[in-house]
Amino acid sequence: MASADPAVDRTAYFDWLCRLGDNCLVLGHRVSEWCGHSPVLEEDIALANTALDLIGQTQFWLGLAGEVEGKGRTADALAYLRDAAQFRNVLLVERPNGDFGMTLMRQFLFDAWHIEMLRALQRSSDPRVAEIAAKAVKEVAYHLERSADLVIRLGDGTDESHARMQKALTSLWPYTGEMFMADAVDQAVVAAGIAPDPASLRAAWGQTGAEGMGAGTLSRPEGHFQHRGGKTGRHTEALGFILADMQFLQRAYPGGTW
C-alpha cells in the first residue's frame, strides 16, 4: 500500500485504471479463446502465455482501481460483476478473433500502443502505477516482439498470407484511433502527472506500426474515420457475449467460494 492518493479526481482516476485493466482483461479473454485451436503447437504455448500475462496485469490494474475507488471492490468484483456499460476497454480489444491473421494483427496494433503507454507510466507520479508498469513492460516487450515478427513474416510470406494480413489491417485500422483520443478522464490523470497524454504516444506507435507494415509489405489503409466509445462504456455487440461467458459462474452462483 502506497501513501495517500495523488491529487486527482477519484472517479476519473478509477475510470482510467479500469481502462487499463479492462484492455488487458478483454484482450486476455479473446486470446485465451484460441487455446488448443491454433495453427501450430508453439503458437498454443505463446497464446496461453500472452493471455496469462494479460490476466496477471488485469489483477494489478483492477486491484489498484478498487483501492482508489475505496468502496471495497476487489479486482474480481470489478471483472465479474460489472455489466458492459461499466467496462472501459477500447473497442479494438473486443473485436472478434477472426482468423489467426486477424488475431495477430489486433495483438500487434495493441502491443505497439501498450508498450509506449507502459514505458511512459514507469515515470508516473503515483508509485503504485509506476511499479505495475515496470513489471508489465517487460512482458509486453515480448508480446510486441512476437506479434511484430509474425506480422512481418506473414505479410511477406505467400500471396494468401499477405492478403489475409492486409485484410486484417484494413478491418482493424478504424479501431486504432480510440487509443490516442483524450477526454476529461485522460486530462485529469495527465494533469496529475499520473499518465501521459494519449496523443503523445501516437508518433512512436506510428513508427513501430510503419516498420512492421513496411517490412511486411503491407499498406496503411486510407480513410480517416475512427470508431470510439469503448473508453466511455459504449461498446460493440461483442462485449456482451464476452461477459456472458466470463461472468457466468459468478452470476449463476452468487456467494460461492472458488
Place this chain on the structure above:
Amino acid sequence: MYAQMVKAEGAKSREEMTEQERAFQDRIDRGEKIEPKEWMPEGYRKTLIRQIGQHAHSEIVGQLPEGNWITRAPTLERKAILLAKVQDEAGHGLYLYSAAETLGVSRDELLALLHNGKMKYSSIFNYPTLNWADIGTVGWLVDGAAIMNQVQLQKTSYGPYSRAMIRICKEESFHQRQGYDILLKMCLQGTPAQKEMAQDAMNRFWYPSLMMFGPSDKDSVHSAQSMQWKIKINTNDELRQKFVDQTVPQAEYLGLTIPDPNLKWNEEKGGYDFSEPDWDEFFQVIAGNGPCNAERMEARVSAWEDGAWFREGLMAHARKQEARRAAARMAAE
C-alpha cells in the same frame, strides 16, 4: 499416461533372439538407458513411437476439455492458473514429440496419423467437461491417474522418454494439487450448489479415470513385451489398485461419495476392493464412439487445416529470406 493398449511388436523368447537382440536385452536388464543413435530392435523403436506418440497426442487433445473452461473460470486467479496449466500440457506435447523425433518420426508425420485416425489419444479426453468442478476433478483424478503411470515411466529404458517424464512429472504434481484445491474450496467452503457440482463431476469422472490405466492385465495382450523392454514398468491392474487406494481417503476428506457400492477396504490385501469400469464403454470410446470423439478430432483437424496458410506463409518467408541472404553474399563476393 495417456498411453493405453499400445501394441507391442516382436515378443521373442531369449532363444529366438539374435545375438544383437540378446545383447540389447541384457543392457535393458542391467538398467542401462538406450539412447537415440544406438542400435535397437525395430519392434522396440516402433512400440516406443506408438507409446510416445499416443502420449503426445493426449497432451494436445487434452488442452480441449480444460480449455473449454478458461473463458469461464470463476476468478482471475483461477483463470491464470488454468491458463498456466493448459500451457504446460502443450509444453508436454512439445517435449514428447521431440522425444519421438529422436526415433526417426517427425511431428508432422505423427499429427497426420492422429488426424487420419490411425493413432489414438487417451480415452479420457473424449469425455466432456460440463461444470467448473470438472476442472478440479480432471486435475485431481485424471492428472492423478496420469502421474501414477508417469512416475514409473521416469525409469523407462529409453533415455529421451525417461528424461521428458522426469520434467513432466514435476509439473503434473502441481496440476493435481491445483485440481484438488479447486475441490477443497468448493466442497469445504462452498455453497450446497457447489458441492452438488463437485459430486456430479465425481460421478461422471470416476470410472473413466479408472479406464485410463487400460484393460485388466488378463486382457492386456501387449503388456508383457513392453515390460520386458522396460517401456512399461508396472501392470495396468497394479497401477489401478494404487490409484484407488490413494484416492479414496482424498474423496472422504472432501466429503464426496465414490459412485461404487462395492468399494470396501480389504484388510487381507491391504487395499480397497472396487468395481471394474464398464469395459464395453471403454472399447466403444476407443473405437470412436465416446461422447466427444467427433468434436475433439474435428477441433484438432480444423486447427491444423485452418492454420495451413499460416505455416506456409512462415515457410515462404523463410525461403525468401534465405534467397535474399544468398543474393547478398553473391553481391559481396
